[in-house]
Amino acid sequence: MDIKEVIRAINEMEADGVIECYAIGGAVGATFYLEPVATLDVDIFVTFRSEPGSLLASPKRIFDYLKARGGRMQGEYIVVAGWPVQFLPPGTPLVEEALKDAVRSEVVGTSARVFTAEHLAAIALQAGRAKDKARLLQFVEAGVLDATRFQAIVSRHGLEDAWRKFERQFLSDAP
Amino acid sequence: MSFELHAILESKRALRRQLAARPVAEKLRLLDAMREREIAIRGRRIQSDSSVLREEPAPFRPKPL
Numbered sequence: 001m002d003i004k005e006v007i008r009a010i011n012e013m014e015a016d017g018v019i020e021c022y023a024i025g026g027a028v029g030a031t032f033y034l035e036p037v038a039t040l041d042v043d044i045f046v047t048f049r050s051e052p053g054s055l056l057a058s059p060k061r062i063f064d065y066l067k068a069r070g071g072r073m074q075g076e077y078i079v080v081a082g083w084p085v086q087f088l089p090p091g092t093p094l095v096e097e098a099l100k101d102a103v104r105s106e107v108v109g110t111s112a113r114v115f116t117a118e119h120l121a122a123i124a125l126q127a128g129r130a131k132d133k134a135r136l137l138q139f140v141e142a143g144v145l146d147a148t149r150f151q152a153i154v155s156r157h158g159l160e161d162a163w164r165k166f167e168r169q170f171l172s173d174a175p
Numbered sequence: 176m177s178f179e180l181h182a183i184l185e186s187k188r189a190l191r192r193q194l195a196a197r198p199v200a201e202k203l204r205l206l207d208a209m210r211e212r213e214i215a216i217r218g219r220r221i222q223s224d225s226s227v228l229r230e231e232p233a234p235f236r237p238k239p240l
Binding site (some may be wrong): 001003004031032033034035036037038039040067082083105106107108138141142144154 | 185188192195198199200202203205206207209210211212213223
């Protein structure tokens with residue numbers, strides 16, 4: 001089990017032109033900024049290329065590439081170096097922007113493209129599940145968010161109400 | 176060791192800050208270790224048990240208004 005092997009495989013796939021660009025999101029992405037939290041899978045956001053002769057974007061090339069290098073399918077995941085990896089298209093303008101603005105982060109011997117802390121926090125706000133709220137709170141408490149950038153993302157993507165509600169629920173001293 | 180809640184919470188916060196400040200490579204190794212431990216605890220039986228309450232998948236799309 002070695003998550004760095006997953007990162008290396010994705011970088012090779014990018015270098016070989018199978019994907020245009022990618023970014024790590026979810027709990028693994030958050031680990032670049034926060035304390036590590038146990039997770040079941042690795043979320044890789046990627047723009048799928050269409051198959052030759054097809055207008056539909058498909059992850060088939062990605063799966064074929066990784067299977068040829070020892071990956072094995074497990075439901076919607078492909079298992080690489082012991083980690084179930086899920087490839088996700090950017091399904092919202094917020095995630096599209098996060099993918100475009102992702103940053104390179106050095107990891108011993110390689111580098112990884114990761115969503116910014118502000119985009120990870122905004123995506124957690126938008127997703128809105130209990131664990132997303134917990135992650136957003138971690139980002140706020142850790143003090144790793146650039147408030148101006150975060151607020152700009154929140155405004156751009158119509159998340160002001162969700163943010164106000166989150167502030168009332170978790171950041172207000174009032175009962 | 177203290178049983179004072181305030182001190183306990185502050186010590187937890189300090190540990191979290193300390194973990195967050197570690198190099199990324201080290202934090203990724205911790206993820207590997209946590210996943211290995213989780214697999215060992217869960218085992219295959221639980222994964223195939225349909226009565227287990229599962230986490231809903233991330234929507235990654237705006238909520239309906």
